[in-house]
Amino acid sequence: MSAPASPLFRPDHRPADALRPTRITPNFVATAEGSVLIESGNTRVLCNATVEQGVPGWLRNSGRGWVTAEYGMLPRATLTRTPRESERGKVGGRTHEIQRLIGRSLRSVVDMKALGERTIILDCDVLQADGGTRTAAITGACVALALAINKLVTAGTLKTSPLRQMVAATSVGIVDGNILLDLAYEEDSRATVDMNVVMLANGGLVETQATAEKDSYSRRQLSDMLDYAEKGIHELLTAQRAILNTSV
Amino acid sequence: MSAPASPLFRPDHRPADALRPTRITPNFVATAEGSVLIESGNTRVLCNATVEQGVPGWLRNSGRGWVTAEYGMLPRATLTRTPRESERGKVGGRTHEIQRLIGRSLRSVVDMKALGERTIILDCDVLQADGGTRTAAITGACVALALAINKLVTAGTLKTSPLRQMVAATSVGIVDGNILLDLAYEEDSRATVDMNVVMLANGGLVETQATAEKDSYSRRQLSDMLDYAEKGIHELLTAQRAILNTSV
Amino acid sequence: MSAPASPLFRPDHRPADALRPTRITPNFVATAEGSVLIESGNTRVLCNATVEQGVPGWLRNSGRGWVTAEYGMLPRATLTRTPRESERGKVGGRTHEIQRLIGRSLRSVVDMKALGERTIILDCDVLQADGGTRTAAITGACVALALAINKLVTAGTLKTSPLRQMVAATSVGIVDGNILLDLAYEEDSRATVDMNVVMLANGGLVETQATAEKDSYSRRQLSDMLDYAEKGIHELLTAQRAILNTSV
Amino acid sequence: MSAPASPLFRPDHRPADALRPTRITPNFVATAEGSVLIESGNTRVLCNATVEQGVPGWLRNSGRGWVTAEYGMLPRATLTRTPRESERGKVGGRTHEIQRLIGRSLRSVVDMKALGERTIILDCDVLQADGGTRTAAITGACVALALAINKLVTAGTLKTSPLRQMVAATSVGIVDGNILLDLAYEEDSRATVDMNVVMLANGGLVETQATAEKDSYSRRQLSDMLDYAEKGIHELLTAQRAILNTSV
Amino acid sequence: MSAPASPLFRPDHRPADALRPTRITPNFVATAEGSVLIESGNTRVLCNATVEQGVPGWLRNSGRGWVTAEYGMLPRATLTRTPRESERGKVGGRTHEIQRLIGRSLRSVVDMKALGERTIILDCDVLQADGGTRTAAITGACVALALAINKLVTAGTLKTSPLRQMVAATSVGIVDGNILLDLAYEEDSRATVDMNVVMLANGGLVETQATAEKDSYSRRQLSDMLDYAEKGIHELLTAQRAILNTSV
Amino acid sequence: MSAPASPLFRPDHRPADALRPTRITPNFVATAEGSVLIESGNTRVLCNATVEQGVPGWLRNSGRGWVTAEYGMLPRATLTRTPRESERGKVGGRTHEIQRLIGRSLRSVVDMKALGERTIILDCDVLQADGGTRTAAITGACVALALAINKLVTAGTLKTSPLRQMVAATSVGIVDGNILLDLAYEEDSRATVDMNVVMLANGGLVETQATAEKDSYSRRQLSDMLDYAEKGIHELLTAQRAILNTSV
Secondary structure (H helix, E strand, O other): OOOOOOHHHOOOOOOOOOOOOEEEEEOOOOOOOEEEEEEEOOEEEEEEEEEEEOOOHHHOOOOOOEEEEEEEEOHHHOOOOOOOHHHHOOOOHHHHHHHHHHHHHHHOOEOHHHHOOEEEEEEEEEEEOOOOHHHHHHHHHHHHHHHHHHHHHHOOOOOOOOEOOOEEEEEEEEEOOEEEEOOOHHHHHHOOEEEEEEEEOOOOEEEEEEEEOOOOEOHHHHHHHHHHHHHHHHHHHHHHHHHHHHOO | OOOOOOHHHOOOOOOOOOOOOEEEEEOOOOOOOEEEEEEEOOEEEEEEEEEEEOOOHHHOOOOOOEEEEEEEEOHHHOOOOOOOHHHHOOOOHHHHHHHHHHHHHHHOOEOHHHHOOEEEEEEEEEEEOOOOHHHHHHHHHHHHHHHHHHHHHHOOOOOOOOEOOOEEEEEEEEEOOEEEEOOOHHHHHHOOEEEEEEEEOOOOEEEEEEEEOOOOEOHHHHHHHHHHHHHHHHHHHHHHHHHHHHOO | OOOOOOHHHOOOOOOOOOOOOEEEEEOOOOOOOEEEEEEEOOEEEEEEEEEEEOOOHHHOOOOOOEEEEEEEEOHHHOOOOOOOHHHHOOOOHHHHHHHHHHHHHHHOOEOHHHHOOEEEEEEEEEEEOOOOHHHHHHHHHHHHHHHHHHHHHHOOOOOOOOEOOOEEEEEEEEEOOEEEEOOOHHHHHHOOEEEEEEEEOOOOEEEEEEEEOOOOEOHHHHHHHHHHHHHHHHHHHHHHHHHHHHOO | OOOOOOHHHOOOOOOOOOOOOEEEEEOOOOOOOEEEEEEEOOEEEEEEEEEEEOOOHHHOOOOOOEEEEEEEEOHHHOOOOOOOHHHHOOOOHHHHHHHHHHHHHHHOOEOHHHHOOEEEEEEEEEEEOOOOHHHHHHHHHHHHHHHHHHHHHHOOOOOOOOEOOOEEEEEEEEEOOEEEEOOOHHHHOOOOEEEEEEEEOOOOEEEEEEEEOOOOEOHHHHHHHHHHHHHHHHHHHHHHHHHHHHOO | OOOOOOHHHOOOOOOOOOOOOEEEEEOOOOOOOEEEEEEEOOEEEEEEEEEEEOOOHHHOOOOOOEEEEEEEEOHHHOOOOOOOHHHHOOOOHHHHHHHHHHHHHHHOOEOHHHHOOEEEEEEEEEEEOOOOHHHHHHHHHHHHHHHHHHHHHHOOOOOOOOEOOOEEEEEEEEEOOEEEEOOOHHHHHHOOEEEEEEEEOOOOEEEEEEEEOOOOEOHHHHHHHHHHHHHHHHHHHHHHHHHHHHOO | OOOOOOHHHOOOOOOOOOOOOEEEEEOOOOOOOEEEEEEEOOEEEEEEEEEEEOOOHHHOOOOOOEEEEEEEEOHHHOOOOOOOHHHHOOOOHHHHHHHHHHHHHHHOOEOHHHHOOEEEEEEEEEEEOOOOHHHHHHHHHHHHHHHHHHHHHHOOOOOOOOEOOOEEEEEEEEEOOEEEEOOOHHHHHHOOEEEEEEEEOOOOEEEEEEEEOOOOEOHHHHHHHHHHHHHHHHHHHHHHHHHHHHOO
């Protein structure tokens, strides 16, 4: 691994391989089956899990469940107001891309047979955005999912939990040639490469997406970015566990 | 005024003419020019004010400003999930009705000449819904509006504040023949009459909307409902002032 | 009640508490189960009632019926052409607000159990607009509804009429400090307060909506406006009865 | 020409080559620059002309005007209710096809250079439908267009009329092997061939559209249908002239 | 018939009554039940037939089938890029008009009882456009339809072919007073009259649509245009047969 | 690198690290500035480049150009018909995700300053789909882009080519534990991991996206997949060069 950039490099003086302070507040709303507010620095995402009977048409009578996600951003989550997609009458490409990523990530940890013909929807709504909203959403939504599933198990609706393990995600990027973990918005806007990594508690990778914005990257840089990401995700998995151990 | 119903009548043992506990948290998000989280019992609405240069076409070159509102509800603000309007591709009738009410209410307290050709947008997003979201939105949005305008005045962008006075709102209804102030969802669903009142700090009325859901109401009942609403709104105006006196 | 403004005040020399000439033409189209053209001065609204088998999903198997309304305005109902909502691809907020008001008003007079699992749709289309289209629509739609229900009773489909009583509506406003009944467009555009009142034949109120456009109003003014409205609605109820007594 | 079918053949005992009674009421609404209610038997179409400054983008700075049409049907123009296109969020194929036909037909009689950079929109809204709505719309819209243009000439806005001549239209079809002029809905639904003909006052054809619904037709039948249509259109042109001679 | 215009008149030196070179390539894609690329000069349309179980709601349990068409144009089928209708969020009027014409034309040759409750969809997508795309689509789609039906018969799904005969189409127009068969785009843009003719193999007409763009046309010109069109369609029917005789 | 799977493993007997036969046909349509049909096995994608004056709003007066992509699939590109997005009225999430990927990939090779305020749109339309449509689209679109840019340079519109180097893409996946290059549809549907790699001619990576569908993957497997992808992309870059050297 290349030497981390000087700690003074980042606006908040974080070391290059350090996450922003992460806080997970369970049961943020009382109305959802599972609810979590995840804060990663100034990024704040509300993740709510809904359990519904039934599955989409192509799974009917298969005995299998489904997990999906929707992602939204409040108009003033951003420094300049973003018009509502409901007013524009259509969901944009960025939103589609993100909610598909969140959905795939969470499906990777659920045993659909054990879930049975139920659909769990993870609504991830960004209250305040400062970079890394999609990875924070994955990390938070997995806790909301676990809380909702715990309720089904506690209620006896499910005999065993269909949640096989936890999943978490973070971003990593290259700014001025330095690899940096968990980019805030200001760093992200200067990054030449932006990578999102989604990893299971057992270390297996489920998504790696590295995108060059202005420059390309080498195999070596890709490997270094993965090192940083793995370090960060291990910390996030620990934070998730801490919450779940203390939540009813 | 008819005698208030027994305090034991309401699920939370409130007197018939009592508001739910109201909490206004200023600067809930750091990204907006004015931001307030208003909580009225279990109802929680995030109100963010945006100041934009320019006005809609019909006001261009008039020297006058504009104030408008948008209202949204997160899918799990409710006990059963409400599909996103962005996914359905259109804004529903209830949403339209509510955001038009909020917009009119706030325009009633702004001197558009003094604002100049600027548009202030109030985004009111319901994080958790337990009745009275539209009136909470008006009360909270007026504080967000005041915070945003204060910044314009402090920055010297505006010489004097175009905010003429505060405005606040509450609901009142008739349940089992009893007039009750500030209905929670469970009460609202049993109400035969539902009324929203929007009132200025100087006591002037700007909106009174009384709707019979299952039965009609008399002139006398309308008058009694207004008495209750006025009492509640005076308390809300006091809460607004308290926040604005302590906010920068 | 405050003294009515001078008769010379109004463009058509009406007394302040006078309705415009109202004409109700039954069976305006032959294709609908109930059809009425209502004219209130230059405002002309075509109200057609449709009876359909079945009810919306949430009422299925409840044994109860449903009444709803849709409102439209022909592009040249107005002095400058209004683009079609079908071309714009969405129904606007004003339309939503109005058709919800019409629907609620008519539901207040129908016994849904007696109607059974049928839906009655009231289409209210404005052919020419000169203020007061929503209240004219309610008054006219109630006659169309009565005509359609009469047919169901005559045909023996319904044993007794589910129409409990008639409902009618009018507007009242404050112009230059004077309370005026049944505002025409030119008066409405100068009004500081605009109020719609929907009242049952038995005098019960089902909707009162008073909106301040540029100024606020007092409790006393609200009461005076209600006096005017009640007077006007009594005349409209008489006109409705005259038509129904002579229609088959 | 083949022998006309027996007069007893048609539901209303019309001869095969007879139009239904046609009535043209000018100035049906007072709000439009030109307004006509055309009734052809039970078919009733309200045709309103709007004159707007400016032209679509591709004609800007060409010195040429534009004429276009929009067509709509009220939900209860038909015996079973047709849902609104505004509610469905899109304009259907049939509507598109009809309004393009009306627009082309009217453009054929207007000198666009003489009109100058103005757009005339013909709104054709069907109040009651009994077959032949598109041809009635063309015949009525041409009168509305003439009325609107007359106003521009009278006002001195245009020095000479850009209306070169009148245009009118009718339908003809084959039912049970018989050629019939001006089909009512019941006849149209049994027709094997349906033809619309649009013809100028000078006898020139601008649209002939003959569609076989269940069977094909011969060149000879096409020629006979044109004979019937020409006869009918001459009568419609006479009716148009009568109205324009007596209208201001 | 009037004398054909000089052969030198047309950009490609075709005689006035000559088709452009037409090529029909069967099985252009392997994924569809029937697939044809038809090329008419530089116009290239891909016609694919899909056979689906079931019929639209109004035909359910009627024992009858349905045939419909959809038409699209790739953005760069044209010399200047045409924005996608999927991006604009709605299907335009021209597209609707064309796909309705194609659908009607093909329904005229199918015995819906013999087809049974199946729907055949003809997708006609223009890869390159040089005039006459709708008539090329009809001619090509009929071959794709025949190929798909042949598969159903070969597979034993259908005992006898529901295809009663072939149908083909071409365009004809008047340019500078000359009647010309099968207009290319450049000719079409100069034409004063544009006609589409759809004819059965047995000579029966199923659609004749003659539209004057800038001038009107006489009965005599209409008859001459039909002569040209019939000549061209006979050649197209021969080309269709040649392909079907050599295709499996 | 792990040993390649037995050549007999794949439906078409390809070695595990072999591309499908790739064919690039330049100038497939004559209407576009740059046009390429790329075939990768049975996958066939038509890539057309459009050069338009001007740039999106946020780049106006920046002196910089823009490159974007749109992706579509004909309804019968697939074995079962996929409804048109234009009929559904909205562009789906998968389409959005793909066209964003294509756009980013092509922007990585264009010098936007040298392009100036022009927009190049790459329309990638799938005529037949058998897996790998998005990577084929990138590889083909880069050739279409080069052809369009060459025309601008030849015409003297641009002094030097803003195309810095070529970019190409392929897919790789894990099926039954074996790494396979360039998955066909049948293989893709059985894959547990699916990866897309976009690489520059100089070996720099611009996109790596590895998604686990049913299982996770290790760092080692990720590295092996990259080895395969690099091998394939080198061959694609050679194929691109061959076409460009022989095209005018």
